[in-house]
Amino acid sequence: MKANTHNLEKKGVNDRFSLSNDQFKLIDINNKPFIKVPNLGLVRMREKLRHTGKILSAKIFKQGGKWFVSVAVELQNIIKPQPKTDKQVGIDLGITDLATLSNGEKIQAPKPLKNKLKQLRRLNKSLSKKQKGSKNREKAKTKLSRLHFKISNIRKDFLHKLTTSLVKSYDVICLENLNVKGMVKNKKLSRAINDLGFYEFKRQLIYKANQWGKTVKELDRFYPSSKTCHNCNYKLDNLLLSMRNWQCPNCHITHDRDINASINILNHATKVLTT
């Protein structure tokens, strides 16, 4: 939730503070949401509270030059089971396509996110060249923190839509083990895992599946999902990252690398992550 920042900024308060529920009030004026904070008075909020329930506390903080308030609400009846679909899916996470599903569907990371990540790398480089303590360095730092903020918003928004649609469409969602994936593969891949928000993806999937009565499973150890033929279980000794397609020397089926991997993930994920 975004708060109107100006009043807060003028008072020169700290970047971050907490309020207990007797220290603030949420008020609607002409159907617009405001928060009443001691010493500051009324501050307009960008949107209304998304949840109803007992208000516990609030945190007010500054990020990317903007002020935010996050309100903790005690929820009741959070279990809202979704209708069962009797469908299962395996998901291979990657760089070329953000997610490849075992039904062949490929999901790309949003273009604005990819562009902003490129921008981020350029900005990081230029910051490292600026003299410490210089005004230009300060300017570049502000730019960088704004960009980080934009990226995290685009990513969260995209991932929320994706995880909601997956949990609605499937009863069981199978993933690879991200810890293993990041560890065994190269540095470039580990960075991509962070950039694209794979951990956030997994976190959202698990909490939504818990709320909606669905199941998330993962491979409980390293399984060579890319280089094992899902049809006959033949395992290649080696499969270069650049090889997007391969033919099984044993059963002669031609595989799309990521679709084959996602089918293996679906067939071999056994560790249940949901409660």
Ligand SMILES: [Zn+2]
């Ligand atoms: Zn085969």
